[in-house]
Amino acid sequence: MKYFGTDGFRGRANEGLDVEHAYKIGRFVGWYYGARQAKKARVILGKDTRRSSYMFESALVSGLVASGADAYMLHVIPTPGVSYEVVDGAFDCGVMITASHNPYTDNGIKLVNREGFKMDEDVLELIEDYIDGKSEVPLATGDAIGCTVDYMQGRNRYISHLIASCGFSLQGLKIGLDCANGSASSVARPVFDALGAETHVINNAPNGFNINVDCGSTHIDQLQRFVVQNGLDVGFAYDGDADRCLAVDERGHVVDGDLILYVCGCYMAKHGRLAKQTVVPTVMSNFGFFRALDAAGISYEKTAVGDKNVYACMRQNGYALGGEQSGHIIFGDxxxxxxxxxxxxxxxxxxxxxxxxxxxxxxxxxxYPQQLDNVRVTDKDAAMQSAEVKAAVEKAEKYLEGNGRVLVRASGTEPLVRVLAEAPDERLCANANAIVLAALEPFKA
Incomplete structure (x- = not known):
C-alpha cells in the first residue's frame, strides 16, 4: 500500500496527509458504494478532537456528497463507536478521522466496511489508484447530489450499547478516567456515571492541541499519581481515539494489555466464555505473561503486531479474546x-x-523487564533489510543465551524502527538493545 498503512492513511496534517487526499477519498467512497448498489450510498463519519480533524471532516463530506452519497456526521466519537454504528445503522461504510496516539500535528483517515471491520485491501487499492489519477469518478448532479445529516443520536446509541453490555452496578467504587483530551472525553464519564460509579476524570477538556499531550495511555504516570492521591479503586487511561486502554491498580501500578488479557482471560475461562480456552496476543507480549497463561491452563496463539492481525486470527479460528500489550483488547463475543x-x-x-x-x-x-527503543530512520525498509542489522539481532540473541529475546520491527504508521529487548533484568535488556542500536546508526534520520 502506498498511502494506507496498518492503521489507515496517516501523516502530518496538510503535509503527509492533506485536504485534497481527504476530498478524493470521499469522492471515491461516495461513488463506489453508490455505483455498486445502484442507489445513494450512506456513509457515517466520526472524528477525534485534534484541530485538523474539522478540516478533514469538511473535505471528506464535500467529496462524499459531490459523488452522490449522504454523509451522516457523528462528530467527536471513539473509533469503535464508528465501527459499532456502521453495523447498528446499516451504513455502507464508516470513516474515522484520527491519528490515534500520535501528536496533534498528525492526523489520519481510517475506513471501515459495512461489517464494522477495517476496510478490505482491494477497495483501499482502488482508492489509492484514484488518488494517483489512475481512474476517474463522475460528479453527481441534480437531485443525485448527496446531503449531510447531523447524526448525534448515533453517538447516544453507542453510549447506550456500552451501558447495556454491563449486567452489574459500579455503586460504591471510586474510578479514575484519563480521557487523553481525546474522543473518550464526551463518552467515558456518562457511561461510568450511569453505572453508579464515583467517577473522577482528568484530561477531558480538549482544545484541539492537547490531545495525548502528557496524558492518556501513552503518558500514564499522571493517572498513576491521581489514583494514589485520591484513594481510588482503579484507574483507566485511553488514547486519543479511545480504541485502547491501560489500567492502573489501587497501588498506582500500571496494568498493561498483557495483564488485562490475563485477568479477563482467566475470568472468561472460569465461566466457560473463553472459546477453545485460547487467548490471542501478539509477538510483543511478555514472556512472563505466557508463563502465567501456561500455569493457568490457558492456550495462546501469537500473531504479528497489529489489532488487525489479532482480529483476523480470532475471526478465522473462532476465538473470543485477543489483544496487544499496548491496550488494544478485542472481546470477540x-x-x-x-x-x-x-x-x-x-x-x-x-x-x-x-x-x-x-x-x-x-x-x-x-x-520480564523490557526495553523498547524507537529509532527514527530515513528508510525503514532499507534498515529492516540490512545484513548488518540482521547480524546484530543474531548477536544480541546469542548474548542473552536463551534467557530472553530481541524483536526488531518497522512501525506501520511512522518512519521508525522499534527495537525491543526482553530479559530477566534491565541491564541485560539495555546491553542487548545497544548491540542492535549501533547497527541502526547509519540509517538514523
Missing part, C-alpha cells in the same frame, strides 16, 4: 475491534464478580 471503554468495563466486571482488587488479580503474572 461483543465487538469487532478494540474498544478502550469496553475494555475498562470488562475489567470492572471481573473486579465486581471476583470481589478482589486489581493488584490481587494480576499477582500470578511476573513480567
Amino acid at each position: 461483543l465487538e469487532k475491534t478494540g474498544d478502550g471503554i469496553m475494555t475498562s468495563l470488562r475489567v470492572m466486571e471481573v473486579l465486581r464478580a471476583e470481589r478482589e482488587k486489581l493488584s490481587e488479580l494480576t499477582r500470578p503474572v511476573s513480567l
Whole structure:
C-alpha cells in the first residue's frame, strides 16, 4: 500500500496527509458504494478532537456528497463507536478521522466496511489508484447530489450499547478516567456515571492541541499519581481515539494489555466464555505473561503486531479474546475491534464478580523487564533489510543465551524502527538493545 498503512492513511496534517487526499477519498467512497448498489450510498463519519480533524471532516463530506452519497456526521466519537454504528445503522461504510496516539500535528483517515471491520485491501487499492489519477469518478448532479445529516443520536446509541453490555452496578467504587483530551472525553464519564460509579476524570477538556499531550495511555504516570492521591479503586487511561486502554491498580501500578488479557482471560475461562480456552496476543507480549497463561491452563496463539492481525486470527479460528500489550483488547463475543471503554468495563466486571482488587488479580503474572527503543530512520525498509542489522539481532540473541529475546520491527504508521529487548533484568535488556542500536546508526534520520 502506498498511502494506507496498518492503521489507515496517516501523516502530518496538510503535509503527509492533506485536504485534497481527504476530498478524493470521499469522492471515491461516495461513488463506489453508490455505483455498486445502484442507489445513494450512506456513509457515517466520526472524528477525534485534534484541530485538523474539522478540516478533514469538511473535505471528506464535500467529496462524499459531490459523488452522490449522504454523509451522516457523528462528530467527536471513539473509533469503535464508528465501527459499532456502521453495523447498528446499516451504513455502507464508516470513516474515522484520527491519528490515534500520535501528536496533534498528525492526523489520519481510517475506513471501515459495512461489517464494522477495517476496510478490505482491494477497495483501499482502488482508492489509492484514484488518488494517483489512475481512474476517474463522475460528479453527481441534480437531485443525485448527496446531503449531510447531523447524526448525534448515533453517538447516544453507542453510549447506550456500552451501558447495556454491563449486567452489574459500579455503586460504591471510586474510578479514575484519563480521557487523553481525546474522543473518550464526551463518552467515558456518562457511561461510568450511569453505572453508579464515583467517577473522577482528568484530561477531558480538549482544545484541539492537547490531545495525548502528557496524558492518556501513552503518558500514564499522571493517572498513576491521581489514583494514589485520591484513594481510588482503579484507574483507566485511553488514547486519543479511545480504541485502547491501560489500567492502573489501587497501588498506582500500571496494568498493561498483557495483564488485562490475563485477568479477563482467566475470568472468561472460569465461566466457560473463553472459546477453545485460547487467548490471542501478539509477538510483543511478555514472556512472563505466557508463563502465567501456561500455569493457568490457558492456550495462546501469537500473531504479528497489529489489532488487525489479532482480529483476523480470532475471526478465522473462532476465538473470543485477543489483544496487544499496548491496550488494544478485542472481546470477540461483543465487538469487532478494540474498544478502550469496553475494555475498562470488562475489567470492572471481573473486579465486581471476583470481589478482589486489581493488584490481587494480576499477582500470578511476573513480567520480564523490557526495553523498547524507537529509532527514527530515513528508510525503514532499507534498515529492516540490512545484513548488518540482521547480524546484530543474531548477536544480541546469542548474548542473552536463551534467557530472553530481541524483536526488531518497522512501525506501520511512522518512519521508525522499534527495537525491543526482553530479559530477566534491565541491564541485560539495555546491553542487548545497544548491540542492535549501533547497527541502526547509519540509517538514523
